[in-house]
Amino acid sequence: MTVVAPKVEKEEEQVVNPWEVSAGKGGIDYDKLVDQFGCQRLDAATIDRVARLTGRPPHRFLRRGLFFAHRDFNEILDLYEKGEKFYLYTGRGPSSEALHLGHLVPFMFTNAFYENMVKVARCVTYNKVVGIFGFSQEDHIGKISFPPVQAVPSFPSSFPHPFSGMEQLRCLIPCAIDQDPYFRMTRDVAPRIGCQKPSLTESRFFPALQGESTKMSASDPNSAIYVTDSEEKIKMKVNKYAFSGGQDSAELQRELGANLEVDVPIKYLNFFLEDDHDLEQIKKGYGDGSLLTGKVKNLLGDVLYEVVKRHTRARAQVTEEMVDAFMAARPLPNMFG
Incomplete structure (x- = not known):
């Protein structure tokens, strides 16, 4: 009798450098x-x-x-x-x-x-x-x-x-x-x-919308949120492309909850949602199944749009004189807040 050893897939080697x-x-x-x-x-x-x-x-x-x-x-x-x-x-x-x-x-x-x-x-x-x-x-x-x-x-x-x-x-x-x-x-x-x-x-x-196994790429505009994206485009990208750790159906999500370790909306909220208490409540509800994926993605869309809106508003107010003043030597503000 011939015994065939099970095929062992080689684990992909981690590569991290300035280009890859x-x-x-x-x-x-x-x-x-x-x-x-x-x-x-x-x-x-x-x-x-x-x-x-x-x-x-x-x-x-x-x-x-x-x-x-x-x-x-x-x-x-x-x-x-x-x-x-x-x-x-x-x-x-x-x-x-x-x-x-x-x-x-x-x-x-x-x-x-x-x-x-x-x-x-x-x-x-x-x-x-x-x-x-x-x-x-x-x-x-x-x-x-x-x-x-x-x-x-x-x-x-x-x-x-x-x-x-x-x-x-x-x-x-x-x-x-x-x-x-x-x-x-x-x-x-x-x-x-x-x-x-x-x-x-x-x-x-900072992960691509499709997850940490992919990179944000200028050749794929759906891999990232841009500061020039409209509210509609932001929410479309989040709902359509953001990799979810939630279950395939509402019933399973309520029963099993989401895998927060791979969920991109949670990772993005971790970067952009300021309130620690709100973040923990979202993680708890999503993880135990009381929050559905659609709700979490809608929350993220609102948070990201506010970030982009603040950036757009601030950028519109920048003048050449402000740039010159910013580049001049001056006392440094608090860098850690």
Whole structure:
């Protein structure tokens, strides 16, 4: 008799880097990322310290563990406690997959910035970036040349107008965990060019509407909610595309309740619903079956539309003079509320 061993499906390997995020059905293992990248957990003691120093509840992203890891965040809190200044570095990448020569024009024109790019580039060998980013022979030159561009806003000397005479000002970078390799490289280079290491707070990923196993994509407008979406479009996307952990029928939902671990509406509410009590009540009702999927999706649609409406209203009020005033050096407000 021939015995055939059962086929064992190979578990999909987790891949997280600045260009690709993928994981198996279980989703991203964030504990594994902390170990892999060598950053630290944002623990309860640190978050309690934020509350104590600011005299107000920490931002919901902190208190709900959405920002979950850091590098030297406590050093920024030390500065804040002493009344000393620091600045935030955050932003968005170029619209194309890689920098082209046209992207270099503003960098070269604002040459404090460009000089720092050159300094960083000279300190990082090809073998070093291969070790950090895992570049291969097939990777194009844009990916290999971009890390110094990402690095230099961490240094105040890259911005001589607002930070003149403040070359040792510390920088705090809030970012998703996949951006950590850029700033691990930056922190390694900083002392070699006479600069302070930036500190980081690192967040979980914001899932696509279709779930954590997919990525939001500009080529698929139904994978995300955009700040230009109308109320009708937001609610259509939520109702049609948001992956549900609820049951297939109202009867089963009332009997079994929803799987909150995979439910995208709950994940979105975790990011955007401010009131902790309301969020817990929704989770409880949805999990025990007393709330149906349609009700939860309708609640989410209302919350997301309010977010977009506030953004649209605020953006319409922005003038060139306001942008100029914002970019000028000034005392820093509370960054943690």
